[in-house]
Amino acid sequence: MATLEIKNLHVEVKDEEKKVYKKILKGVNLTMHTGEIHAIMGPNGTGKSTLSETIMGNPKYRVTEGQILLNGENVLDMTVDERARKGLFLAMQYPAEVPGVTNAEFLRAAINARRPKDDPIPVMDFIKELNKNMALLDMNDSMTERYLNQGFSGGEKKRNEILQMLMIKPTFGILDEIDSGLDIDALRVVSRGVNAMRGDNFGALMITHYQRLLNYIVPDVVHVMMDGRVVKDGGPDLAKKLEQEGYAGLRDELGLDIKLVDED
Amino acid sequence: MLSKTTFQELSSKYNEPDWLINERLEAFNLIEKLLLPKMQQFKYSDWPLTINDDFALEQSALKISDNSELEENKVICQDIFEASKQYPEIVQKYLNSVSHFNEDKLLAYNTAFMNNGLFLYIPDNVEIQEPIEIEIVQNSMSKSALISHIVIVVGKNSKAKFIQHLSTVGHEKNLANLVVEVQALAGSNVEFSSLDEMEENTTLYFNRRANLARDAHVEWNVAFMNDCNTVGDLASELLGEGSYAYSKAIAITTGNQKVAVNNRVINRGPHSTGLINQRGVLLEDSRLIFNGIGQIVHGAHGSKADQQNRVLMMSDTAQGDANPLLLIDENDVIAAHAASVGPVDPIQMNYLMSRGIPYAQAERMVIHGFLDPVLGAIPKGKVKDRMLAISERKLINGQRSYYKNKK
Ligand SMILES: Nc1ncnc2c1ncn2[C@@H]1O[C@H](COP(=O)(O)OP(=O)(O)O)[C@@H](O)[C@H]1O
Ligand SMILES: [Mg+2]
Numbered sequence: 001m002a003t004l005e006i007k008n009l010h011v012e013v014k015d016e017e018k019k020v021y022k023k024i025l026k027g028v029n030l031t032m033h034t035g036e037i038h039a040i041m042g043p044n045g046t047g048k049s050t051l052s053e054t055i056m057g058n059p060k061y062r063v064t065e066g067q068i069l070l071n072g073e074n075v076l077d078m079t080v081d082e083r084a085r086k087g088l089f090l091a092m093q094y095p096a097e098v099p100g101v102t103n104a105e106f107l108r109a110a111i112n113a114r115r116p117k118d119d120p121i122p123v124m125d126f127i128k129e130l131n132k133n134m135a136l137l138d139m140n141d142s143m144t145e146r147y148l149n150q151g152f153s154g155g156e157k158k159r160n161e162i163l164q165m166l167m168i169k170p171t172f173g174i175l176d177e178i179d180s181g182l183d184i185d186a187l188r189v190v191s192r193g194v195n196a197m198r199g200d201n202f203g204a205l206m207i208t209h210y211q212r213l214l215n216y217i218v219p220d221v222v223h224v225m226m227d228g229r230v231v232k233d234g235g236p237d238l239a240k241k242l243e244q245e246g247y248a249g250l251r252d253e254l255g256l257d258i259k260l261v262d263e264d
Numbered sequence: 265m266l267s268k269t270t271f272q273e274l275s276s277k278y279n280e281p282d283w284l285i286n287e288r289l290e291a292f293n294l295i296e297k298l299l300l301p302k303m304q305q306f307k308y309s310d311w312p313l314t315i316n317d318d319f320a321l322e323q324s325a326l327k328i329s330d331n332s333e334l335e336e337n338k339v340i341c342q343d344i345f346e347a348s349k350q351y352p353e354i355v356q357k358y359l360n361s362v363s364h365f366n367e368d369k370l371l372a373y374n375t376a377f378m379n380n381g382l383f384l385y386i387p388d389n390v391e392i393q394e395p396i397e398i399e400i401v402q403n404s405m406s407k408s409a410l411i412s413h414i415v416i417v418v419g420k421n422s423k424a425k426f427i428q429h430l431s432t433v434g435h436e437k438n439l440a441n442l443v444v445e446v447q448a449l450a451g452s453n454v455e456f457s458s459l460d461e462m463e464e465n466t467t468l469y470f471n472r473r474a475n476l477a478r479d480a481h482v483e484w485n486v487a488f489m490n491d492c493n494t495v496g497d498l499a500s501e502l503l504g505e506g507s508y509a510y511s512k513a514i515a516i517t518t519g520n521q522k523v524a525v526n527n528r529v530i531n532r533g534p535h536s537t538g539l540i541n542q543r544g545v546l547l548e549d550s551r552l553i554f555n556g557i558g559q560i561v562h563g564a565h566g567s568k569a570d571q572q573n574r575v576l577m578m579s580d581t582a583q584g585d586a587n588p589l590l591l592i593d594e595n596d597v598i599a600a601h602a603a604s605v606g607p608v609d610p611i612q613m614n615y616l617m618s619r620g621i622p623y624a625q626a627e628r629m630v631i632h633g634f635l636d637p638v639l640g641a642i643p644k645g646k647v648k649d650r651m652l653a654i655s656e657r658k659l660i661n662g663q664r665s666y667y668k669n670k671k
Binding site: 059090109110 | 610614615616617618619621622623626629630632633639640
């Protein structure tokens, strides 16, 4: 069993316009194991994407305090690619477009980065695995030869993130708003992909704004984040409760003095 | 000094018709009088581009891929000296009809001392499916200049693709002077790709130019992958109404290499479209200048000119310039340009690395993407594979010295 621990994590980000650092995460604590699906819910602007980008190691975010441990090993000293090869994966909220690099070429490079130099994945094995996963996600064959995310619709990009996760088979998958902008059919397909990964050797951290996704991928644990902290933990019922009462309701119940960005 | 003897030996060697000998003579007399072609912000007057001692009379290494379509469609595809004897009228009509030997010193030099060449004539209403491959290898096992001249005529409403591949064997210090003229007749459709990979000790001048008649369509995909100093001009003259040219060039420069390219599109016909897209990657101590020159002359109303010139700096000691120049002499036109000089995109880098791809490899992938307007447009096949292999090798070497210096 693998473990991902986030301890008292404080993160700031540089505001490019004002040239000042802004505190976003203010002491996040969270522990998860393989075999579990966790969900993080929270209002917009709370720091959910910041948390996921920081776990993955995006250099834009600066950790000022706290730790992130993967099986007890400090990942903060590792580069993004090292973290990925250690088993972390982030399905991004806004995946980058990379012209000139085909989806297939990219996937093969990502898989081979995890294998010894002299032992790349055999072409037939790769194609078989790719076809299987594309079928699972109802993806068109033409997607393999298209340039990475270039000109993909929002829904195609999300499917492509899940395809990568299925191909790379990480230990922990962090899915940042994988449901945003998806219609109900696409949501079903994407969920099918994530559920196919479920098992003893995989853990997921699903970040979402809405409870809807959690009907398709039922979490074991739900965390609620507000203003850069986890303010409440619970089971799937917590998500349902939030859906009914809203974030403001929970905030008032907990007696927190936080202004939500969507509220005037 | 240029020698008259060499020149005379050369013209008699090929047993040339009188008109060609006369053209050579005329050109020869102009060499000393004419100036070097002007390159914005670039000096190269000390380059050995007009020497002529140890002259080779013969540079026979020009090959065309087997292509049964050519014969079926009555395409003339011949050594230029043979063609000038066998088809004197059309060769005389088209040789020096796009670029002219009285324009500058290096074009005059080319006509006077031409020792390699090809004449390719595609009749009207013919569609050639397979790309026509033109392979030119300079023999630098010994002192010998390569002075090459290719004339391509694509007939009315005809369609063809060309791939030129230039390379060197041997390591002698030699000059190469390469001229390509393309006459794209009315309604024709021409794609001209080139992989230039001349050896480090070569000094290269090129002049590739197309004249476009009414509704003609020309696309250039030129990859400057040479290891040598290079200067030259890639140009499209949009003469006919509704003609369209897309002039794309990429370069990877390394070592102490100096490269200057003028990429010009001239809108003369009304409703013509001229697009320029140039992408350069600079490594080590190299210097690269991409001048994008879009000119819209008076009378070319309803025309469009657009250009992008971008260079990526992969070294702190390289020097790169992407200069857009728009010369507009007509009101009713759309013209735009973008230029940039910068490092690789950090967002793309982070994305690739977040999938486990190491920094250096991710960087090369992003750069391949940056060069894709040309790399992606070259027809699949040997030349393309070769091009990808060369660019990968150049980038790996360049990265190695860059990251060594960083540490
Ligand atoms: N790269 C950045 N530059 C400046 N501000 C940022 C950046 N990333 C996030 N922020 C700010 O940090 C806060 C949290 O953002 P984010 O982590 O995206 O929240 P969430 O994903 O919960 O909506 C917001 O106020 C946002 O504007
Ligand atoms: Mg977010």
